[in-house]
Amino acid sequence: MKLINLIGFPHARLQEFLLEHRIEPYRAHQIFIWIYHYKVYDFDSMTNLSKALRALLGEHFHISLPRIQAKTTSQDGSVKYLFELEDGLTIESVWMPSDERKTLCVSTQVGCRLACAFCLTGTMGLKRNLTSSEILGQQIAVNEDLDEDNQVTNTVLMGMGEPLDNYDATVDAVRLMILPEALKLSSRRVTLSTAGQVDLIKKFQEEDLPVNLAISLNATDNKTRQDIMPINKKYPIEVLMECLRNYPLKPSRRLTFEYVMLGGINDRDEDARRLAKLLHGIPNKVNLIPFNKFAPSEFDPPDEEQVLSFQQYLLAKNYTVFIRRNRATDILGACGQLAAQPLSPAPA
Ligand code: SF4
Known part of the structure; x- marks a missing residue:
């Protein structure tokens, strides 16, 4: 057995x-x-x-944890962990310290089938779903590797894979992240990210799991979004936004919109205007993530001034908007750069 x-x-x-x-x-x-x-x-x-x-x-x-095969430390203090799974496949997690907050970005799949054009993981295709042990095990193994002061305080399911595509294992793992007998994180400190799988968002909202939901939006018109996120063909922007408008949020909670800014593609003034309209009526905050170029990518980073003016426009409309500088860019640990490539171990 x-x-x-x-x-x-x-x-x-x-x-x-x-x-x-x-x-x-x-x-x-x-x-x-x-x-x-x-x-x-x-x-x-x-x-x-x-x-x-x-x-x-x-x-x-x-009882067993995924094995840390290698770790690489970024100049900004982030650490990328490469895990070897029982069948020899590898996945990555990125630990990012910032003052009191220690955030771990965990993976939910080996690869991803959604093929977003700006994402290195998307070029791998889907190799397989992770089990709930492998999802949760990343966090436990990282905590075991770190000293008491550096234990993970916040978890984001934004690593390799689309979490809702691996629905059951993700839900089991998230439940254990916030269960007092297990990892006992506050539900405010766990964020599940999705590329916008509308049917699964509707299913997830029935789970009674009041963790944060982040939507990887990245464009404000269907043509552009379809070009960079093929999932948009199945769930166009208006269908996605309608679902989010009806998402049951607890008082004082907001949806997070992630917006990877690609130079000349989705960073124009008209995008800022359309984004403001799309978000109208949804309690939200926006994270603008200037794209960080990596070797095989056809995309360019946005112009710095354009990023600031995009932010200013939304701030003037009373939205909460942060510019999130990518972490771990020197070690391919930033958003959309995880591909579990073999690494040299970090110097001790
Ligand atoms: S951005 Fe997320 S959903 Fe899109 S291909 Fe990459 S891992 Fe998959």
């Missing part, structure tokens, strides 16, 4: 497993505390469980 990895295994399903074996379901709580809070990965060391239960767990489960 193939053993199941308990990292990433849903709490409710562990309770069901225990009930099936006539064991009190509250033991799931104790098992989770051992794993996620005390980082004990060996059933025999879980001393408040009976010997019989420890043996039962050992017959059905194991």
Whole structure:
């Protein structure tokens, strides 16, 4: 029998497993505390469980994390982790420190099928979905690699892959990120990003998972968006915005719109004007991300003055707009640059 990895295994399903074996379901709580809070990965060391239960767990489960194969440190202090999965495939996560906040960008797929034109991951195609163990395991493994002061405080599901395309595993992992018995992050500190899969956004809003939702918008007219994000053929801008207008937000929460600025493509004054109209009536904040050129890309970074004037226009319309300077650009760790290429280990 193939053993199941308990990292990433849903709490409710562990309770069901225990009930099936006539064991009190509250033991799931104790098992989770051992794993996620005390980082004990060996059933025999879980001393408040009976010997019989420890043996039962050992017959059905194991506990393991993805292996860090290499890490590269950027001049800005960010660290890109290359993980080797059990089948030999590799994925990447990027840890980005900024004052008190330590943000980890995690991957949800090996590659991605959505083929956004500005994204290196998109050139790989989809190799496979990650399991919930592999999604959650990135964060746990990175925390184990870092000292106490540098533990991850915020998680963004914006690495390799479209999270909603790997729906069940992503939802299981996100649930565990915010579960008090597991990683216990505040739901305000977890952000799921999507390229705009309208049907799956509607499904996700039924999950009772009040994490932040970020939409990778990147254009304000269907022609341009279709050229750079083929998903726009299935879900044109007006369909996407209608869905977002009806997205149930908790009080004081906002949707985040990510806007990668490509020189001469989507950074024009008319784009700023259209964006202001599109966002009207949606509680939001906008992240403008000036594109960072990488070797095979046909796109250019935007003109700095144009970025500032784009921002100014939206600010004048009372929107909250940040210019997000890409992190880890020197190590291909920036937005859309993750492709799990083999790396040389960082000097210690
Ligand atoms: S930007 Fe995101 S959705 Fe688009 S190809 Fe890259 S990983 Fe996939």
